[in-house]
Amino acid sequence: MYKGRIARFDAPGTPFEIHTVSLPEVRPGEILVRVTRTNICGSDLHAWHGSFATRGLGGQLPTVLGHEMVGAVEALGDGVRADSNGALLEVGTRVVFPYFFSCHSCRNCLSGRRNACLNLRMAMLGRADEPPYFVGGYGDYFLLPAGAVVYTVPDSVSDDAASGANCALAQVMYGLERVDQQLGESVVVQGVGALGLYACAVAKARGAANVIAVDGVAERLDMAVAFGADHVIDITEVTTSKDRARAVRKLTDGQGADVVVEVVGHPSAIDEGLQMLGQFGRYIEIGNINIGKTFEFDPSRFVFANKTMVGVSLYEPAVLSRALTFLEQHQHHLPLDRLAAACYSLDDINEAFAAATGKRDVRASIIP
Numbered sequence: 001m002y003k004g005r006i007a008r009f010d011a012p013g014t015p016f017e018i019h020t021v022s023l024p025e026v027r028p029g030e031i032l033v034r035v036t037r038t039n040i041c042g043s044d045l046h047a048w049h050g051s052f053a054t055r056g057l058g059g060q061l062p063t064v065l066g067h068e069m070v071g072a073v074e075a076l077g078d079g080v081r082a083d084s085n086g087a088l089l090e091v092g093t094r095v096v097f098p099y100f101f102s103c104h105s106c107r108n109c110l111s112g113r114r115n116a117c118l119n120l121r122m123a124m125l126g127r128a129d130e131p132p133y134f135v136g137g138y139g140d141y142f143l144l145p146a147g148a149v150v151y152t153v154p155d156s157v158s159d160d161a162a163s164g165a166n167c168a169l170a171q172v173m174y175g176l177e178r179v180d181q182q183l184g185e186s187v188v189v190q191g192v193g194a195l196g197l198y199a200c201a202v203a204k205a206r207g208a209a210n211v212i213a214v215d216g217v218a219e220r221l222d223m224a225v226a227f228g229a230d231h232v233i234d235i236t237e238v239t240t241s242k243d244r245a246r247a248v249r250k251l252t253d254g255q256g257a258d259v260v261v262e263v264v265g266h267p268s269a270i271d272e273g274l275q276m277l278g279q280f281g282r283y284i285e286i287g288n289i290n291i292g293k294t295f296e297f298d299p300s301r302f303v304f305a306n307k308t309m310v311g312v313s314l315y316e317p318a319v320l321s322r323a324l325t326f327l328e329q330h331q332h333h334l335p336l337d338r339l340a341a342a343c344y345s346l347d348d349i350n351e352a353f354a355a356a357t358g359k360r361d362v363r364a365s366i367i368p
Helices: 042-049 165-178 194-205 218-226 241-251 268-276 299-304 318-333 346-357
Strands: 002-008 017-023 031-039 069-076 094-096 141-144 186-190 210-215 231-234 257-262 277-285 308-311 343-345 365-367
Touching (some): 017 346, 031 094, 165 257, 165 277, 186 268, 194 210, 194 218, 218 231, 231 241, 241 268, 268 299, 343 346
Parallel strands (some): 210 231, 277 308
Antiparallel strands (some): 031 069, 031 141, 031 365
16 A cells, blocks of 8 residues: 555646545556656646646546656566666666656557557546546656656766656657757757757757757746857847847858747747748747647748748657766756756645746746
């Protein structure tokens, strides 16, 4: 019997309620993880506000939100001995894992597209009023289903750094891999919250010659420079989309960007980002998950310039292993401690969400 707390999410816009629940057993193949840190991601905020309807993905209420997490093995079900790289697992081993779970046997999984699994399950979608209860990151425990991909966190990587690996970091890594960002290319990052900051760092590590960050929060733009941006564009100073596109062209010798990453999360950013692209530019769309919101753009500009837009949802699970390697190799020159520096207890989760909504924190974290 495993007893612990969850921050139950009953309906959009309502306060979280702390409940103590009990998991009778850990079944064969499952892994019970003691959560040590869960960040507040933009999708958690959207779900809490009701602008991201988890029911559209098969989600049920009440549930437990939270997916960008790190933890330690609390219990191993029968048959579980190693992580997905073959490293031995035991009680106390620190782990991260994709927050979505593929069947590994459907047509998409067998085609190497596990992030499009036809039987996909995900954290934040299960019911929190029936076993196993621990279905999201905002709780003392999270139960990994049988067959889940899981990776051991290297000893040199702290929980603070690892907590963002299974969503923000892996997501932008996968996006840049999808468009095959090359050495010497120019990359624009629209929005430098956590995903945008990671995008700056990863683009630079992949050899981008010029990384340009676009945002309206001065502190975030300062952090973007620390994460690898060569130039910043403050939308409170460069106030029109035409002027911002002109600024990008000036910073790229008149050519426009090779890659633009959208992590603002609002459709109004898309047409502007497409204007920033040069010939054969690739646009990575990650941030817009609010169904029904649209934008207008001139398709002739898209066609004549041979531009490409790539929608990126989730990531191939193996990317998470590479994200841990990235942290091992680059953490010492990145101010990761500033990324999720605001920490709240589980009991203070409502205060944490209020702070995240007001953008007082770049990435707030819940520490049970």
